[in-house]
Amino acid sequence: METVFTIRVAGADFHAHRQGDTPRAVFLHGFGGDLHTWDGVCSELAGAVPALRYDLRGFGRSVSQDDAPFSHADDLLAILDATGIGQCDLVGVSMGAGIALNFTLDHPGRVRNLVLISPGLVGWEWSAGWRSLWRPIVAAARAGAIDEARRLWWQHPLFASTRSSAGGQALFDSIMRFSGAQWIRDNHRLMLPDVERLCLLDARTLLLTGGRDLEDFRLIADLVAASARAVQRVELPGAGHLLHLEAPAVCARQLLAFLRATPPP
Template identity: 30%
Template sequence: MPQLEVDGASLAYDDEGPRDGGAVPLVFVHGWTANRRRWDHQIAHFSGRRRVIRLDLRGHGESGGAGVRTVEELAKDLLAVLDQLKIERCVLVGHSMGGMIAQTVALSHPDRVERMVLVGSIARMTFSRGRGLLMAASTLVPFKLFVATNIQRAFAPGHPKDEIRAYIRSSADTPREVVMTLYGAMRAFDVLDRVGEIRTPTLMVHGYYDVQLPVGQMLRMAKAYPDATVRILDAGHELPVEKPAELTAAIEAFVNQSSPS
């Protein structure tokens, strides 16, 4: 397992596929409490024909480090990884919090992103007062219950229970400090008023049954994007594992479009 040293943390990553195909690399960024294995289906599909990179974010999976407080700090980690791997330009694919990281990079370094895919992600978390109070109260329950409740509701009804339990165990292995701090960071993240600046062609893929980041909030974001394509799938929030083949096909079709001039 290769690792890169970034600002005092060892970040685990995978770098696969041919370097000489001419296409820019695909870079996959996972979401909150997850790890780079969320992208197994996509990596297996794309690595035979183009360079693909995925990493464990700071404090997640096999990466070390803690103390990260904001989405912007995670974006700096990602940019440092791209620099060390000598990737000047890429197609950036982010799930959930990973999509927030991707938008941050597209805003701060638009020259680094040829295309962007936002999977179950939004630009601002907006909830009713009642839902906001419920979310705040959920942080007061025991940590494992907090994680289990959030992961359980991330899947659409009918998803195999044994798989959900496995993801709950994996998420609960993420350090409590990282989980709770980044939960607050996602709630504070807000670039909705700036997404009109993002000229990068963007694909937004969302689950119809997503209750974590509801589809209506994604559609509100999509209206503000100058160049957005929207796909709605019959799934919940965990699209990379709920509908892996459909998500992969959507990414494939999008990245194979003619590159912007």
């Protein structure tokens, strides 16, 4: 049984779902997604991992109360404090995994285990190919053509394998719910780049990657695997970027096995 509630902290109202009285894991979705993109994984877990999942600021039903600069990692810290979660298992996908990684480097004592699915990386120098696909989406959104921006994002090569999977509808629905606010304005507070800090990552980490992901994310995953100190990498050769939508049962099984193997404190 999930509890649906709102967390009002850090100048925003965060829409959240909580499973269990004391969540152990916190789930962070990707860009253009929302907490419902975790429905498949959470259904497969069937309550085995008490969890908190929420819509990141500007996504889903979470809204800022003003236009002040913010960071998703600072939001996460405020949410953990507000909900009484001292230490958690942090699970993120894509942008959400980048946030999880950034948060863990800044607040290592708050993270017991880290699960990164196709992670982004703060400070990454995106390829010319990636930028050439991103610019038209932003341009459409800033010209007021939000529906066109959503269409371009849905058709992005990043999601090729997801579109043809059982999780395609969930991805489409989440993109159609996205307001597009973060295409229109960028009021993120600057964060320390993580490219140079990966060697400091001590947290026990599970890295899930898809063999059909785009090159930028493949390179980021390779860098994380080579630089961090305690990384277990699991590759799904036939999957693309959004493993939690394409293969929720596999993700849930890997996640549960990893968390159950946590050494005692």
